[in-house]
Amino acid sequence: MIQIISGIQNASAALDAEQTRLDVISQNIANANTTHGVDGKPYQRQLVVFESALQQAVNSDGSLQMPPLQIAKIEKDTSPPIQIYDPGNPDADGNGLVSMPNVNINEEMADLVSASRAYEANLAVVKNSHSMAMETLAIGKG
């Protein structure tokens, strides 16, 4: 397959990764109040972990090395559920405490903003590369 537009392979991988991140965040937000899941336990927050940069991005001859960008894993946040006192809740235990999912809405919103920002930035890269390629094709024509 011809790589006519150079340098956007990693941009598309990043778009995938950020999209996944956005999905995970919206799932967290949607389940922020799920005290009683399929397994009977409160919803456990999920988070996305990116692969670390294992090596320098530049080869010794000055060319760009492009290791595939990947999300390493989606893992469950192991911090304990938040205990709230609410005796009227059907899921309250003997002491009237309800285990709420360990989702902090403010944190999720901040993550949402930064994931959207990264997504849009990578989209801008793709658009930019495309218009540069179109300019290149017009070389020599009046």
Add this chain to the structure above:
Amino acid sequence: MIEALFNQPNYLAANKALDAVVLRQQAIANNIANLETPGYKRVDLAPSFEAALEQATASGDPQQLAALKPSLAVDTSAVPGSLDGNTVHLENELMQMNQNSVAHSFETQLVSGMLQRMQMAITGKDA
């Protein structure tokens, strides 16, 4: 004869500048893609190459220009913006991309114009 046609310093300089701009776009694209990668250090045109390009353009020596090879290097002057050591700052990258975009338009027009003028000189007609 053909060599003389395409070995003019201005034309060579424009071509090398275009090479540099295209390579830079790849570097910036890679930086933005790795915005969230822990420990990633941003890359840009090697300062040695930039200096060599400026010097060769100023000197106007066709051989020096033809021998230039654009290369990238890790940007050692970038400071980490977060605890994981990632040195990419999004605003900076976007601004650089903007500048680079305009530079690309400029160099492309330059090279294109030179080729068109060669054609006009040869055929006596507009392309």
Add this chain to the structure above:
Amino acid sequence: MTPIPAINPNLSSIMPNVDMMTPESGSLSTNGIQMPSELAQASSVQPPGDSFSSMLGQLVSDVNNQQAVSAQTVSALQSGQSVPLHHAVIAMEEANVSFQLMVEVRNRLLDSYQEIMRMQV
């Protein structure tokens, strides 16, 4: 753009009786049409005694090389190798320009040959 087949540097296919036309100077101005000055300089650097036909032969083989380089770059791009797009486009344009140069040289030579043939003896 279809690849242009290799050009046969056999000059008789371009124009007959070239040797008849060897000018004293090395410049290419015919019928008062000036070629780009750089060409005149380059051709005047040829050692004396080098005939006009060998200069034309050199032009044809240079143009042929240019076409080959361009075809190679384009096929490398199409086969998925990492060739920058602008290299392929510029190679194509340069091949185009040099080919036009050769065609114009041929046309001018033909015109001036015919003009000479028309002269009353």
